[in-house]
Amino acid sequence: MDLLDTPQDIPVIGGLLQREIVYRILRSAEGARLRAIATLGDQSHRTARAIAWIKANYAKPLRVEDLADIAGMGVSTLHHHFRVLTAMSPLQYQKHLRLRAARDACSWTVWTPPVRPLRSDTKAPAKFNREYSVSSASHRCGIFGRFVRQARRR
Numbered sequence: 001m002d003l004l005d006t007p008q009d010i011p012v013i014g015g016l017l018q019r020e021i022v023y024r025i026l027r028s029a030e031g032a033r034l035r036a037i038a039t040l041g042d043q044s045h046r047t048a049r050a051i052a053w054i055k056a057n058y059a060k061p062l063r064v065e066d067l068a069d070i071a072g073m074g075v076s077t078l079h080h081h082f083r084v085l086t087a088m089s090p091l092q093y094q095k096h097l098r099l100r101a102a103r104d105a106c107s108w109t110v111w112t113p114p115v116r117p118l119r120s121d122t123k124a125p126a127k128f129n130r131e132y133s134v135s136s137a138s139h140r141c142g143i144f145g146r147f148v149r150q151a152r153r154r
Helices: 007-027 029-038 042-055 065-073 075-086 091-110 115-119 124-141 142-152
Strands: none
Touching: 042 065, 042 075, 042 091, 065 075, 065 091, 075 091, 091 142
16 A cells, blocks of 8 residues: 555544554564563663663773672673673773764864874774774775875874
């Protein structure tokens, strides 16, 4: 049925179609994950709380034990559920967010090499450049590798 051809039917049938779409999504394989995330008190919801904390505090030092306390879980349980939801460990996820923030900042400003590591909270410039380059290869995003090569030419 194409509601755009009969706009007068939208108020009556539109809500029913939305309910059917939601029903079909919840019945699919991905629906189980969506239900788990939406359920309060569930492990996935607790893990989502830890993910939100990392997003809000990615520039701060991270202790996985403290993150597990925030989520109300044990360290190994948090690691397991965190990997299920993000395909990364909490520290990898934090590093990913830091590198993404550095990439975004690089696209807006021109930094000299000594300033870049301080901004991304990575202390050693060589380590920052290595992580920045590796990140570009793994994410197939040219800006990381291109920026490091440009900085080396200076």
